[in-house]
Amino acid sequence: MPTPHLNLPHSSSSKPPRLPPLARLIVSAISTSSSLHLSENRHRRPSRCSISGKSTLACSISRELHSRGNLSYVLDGDNLRHGLNKNLGFEAEDRAENIRRVGEVAKLFADAGLVCIASLISPYRKDRDACRAMLPESFIEVFMNMPLDLCEARDAKGLYKLARAGKIKGFTGLDDPYEPPLKCEIELSRRDGICPTPGAMAGKVVSYLEEKGFLETK
Ligand SMILES: Nc1ncnc2c1ncn2[C@@H]1O[C@H](COP(=O)(O)OS(=O)(=O)O)[C@@H](OP(=O)(O)O)[C@H]1O
Numbered sequence: 561m562p563t564p565h566l567n568l569p570h571s572s573s574s575k576p577p578r579l580p581p582l583a584r585l586i587v588s589a590i591s592t593s594s595s596l597h598l599s600e601n602r603h604r605r606p607s608r609c610s611i612s613g614k615s616t617l618a619c620s621i622s623r624e625l626h627s628r629g630n631l632s633y634v635l636d637g638d639n640l641r642h643g644l645n646k647n648l649g650f651e652a653e654d655r656a657e658n659i660r661r662v663g664e665v666a667k668l669f670a671d672a673g674l675v676c677i678a679s680l681i682s683p684y685r686k687d688r689d690a691c692r693a694m695l696p697e698s699f700i701e702v703f704m705n706m707p708l709d710l711c712e713a714r715d716a717k718g719l720y721k722l723a724r725a726g727k728i729k730g731f732t733g734l735d736d737p738y739e740p741p742l743k744c745e746i747e748l749s750r751r752d753g754i755c756p757t758p759g760a761m762a763g764k765v766v767s768y769l770e771e772k773g774f775l776e777t778k
C-alpha cells in the first residue's frame with residue numbers, strides 16, 4: 561500500500577524563520593537586594609527589600625525588548641498577589657508556592673515565545689533554585705543588590721514604616737531573611753553610592769540576553 565502523502569506545513573519552500581537557540585525559553589527572575597550590613601547588635605545579617613526597584617526595572621527591560629522587536633511579559637509579584645496568588649501570604653511555604661506558580665506561568669509564556677520577566681522578592685535560595693531547575697538553561701537570575709537603607713528611604717508604599725511599627729510581621733529585610741544568591745547571572749548594584757537609572761540597568765540585562773543569543777534578531 562502506498563504511504564499516504566502528508567501535506568506538512570513546514571515544507572522546504574515555506575520554512576518558518578529559525579529562532580536563535582533557546583529564544584523561546586527565558587525567564588528572568590528579578591530578585592531583590594542584598595548586601596551585608598552590620599546591625600547594632602553586631603549580628604551580621606543580609607539586608608534586602610521591597611522597593612528595590614524590581615518593577616521599575618522589569619518595565620524598563622520590557623520596553624527595551626519591545627523596541628528591539630522582542631515580545632515580553634512582566635509577571636510582577638505584587639500584582640499577582642491580587643489575582644493568581646491572592647490566597648497566599650508571606651509565610652515561608654506561601655512564598656515558596658508563590659514562586660513555584662510564577663515559575664510555571666513563566667514556563668508557559670516562554671513556551672509561547674515570549675521573554676518572561678518575573679519581578680519577585682523570592683527571598684529564599686531554595687525556591688529560586690527550584691525555579692531554575694524548572695527552566696533548565698533558560699533561567700536568568702538578576703540580583704538587585706540594593707541596600708536596605710535605600711529601600712527603606714524610598715518606602716513608596718509605607719510598608720517599612722508599618723513593619724517597623726510592628727504592624728506587619730515577617731517583612732523581608734527586617735524580620736524575615738533574604739538569602740543572596742551564591743551564583744547569579746546578573747548582579748545590579750550601586751556605583752559610588754549612586755543607583756544606576758532603570759534604563760542603564762535594563763540595558764545591561766538586555767545586552768546579556770543579546771550576547772547569550774536569547775533574543776530574536778530583526
Ligand atoms: N511580609 C512581607 N514581606 C515582603 N513583602 C511584603 C510583605 N507583606 C507585603 N509585602 C508586599 O508584597 C510584595 C512582595 O511580593 P512577592 O510576591 O514578590 O514576595 S515573595 O517573592 O513571595 O517573597 C512587596 O512588593 P514589592 O515592593 O513590589 O516587592 C510588598 O509590597
Ligand SMILES: Nc1ncnc2c1ncn2[C@@H]1O[C@H](COP(=O)(O)OP(=O)(O)O)[C@@H](O)[C@H]1O
Nearest residue numbers: 610611612613614615616714716755756757758
Ligand atoms: N533606579 C532607580 N533610581 C531611583 N529610583 C528608583 C529606581 N528604581 C525605582 N525607583 C523608585 O523606587 C520606588 C520603588 O520602585 P519599584 O520598582 O516599585 O520597586 P519594587 O518593585 O522593588 O517594590 C519607586 O518610587 C520608583 O520610582
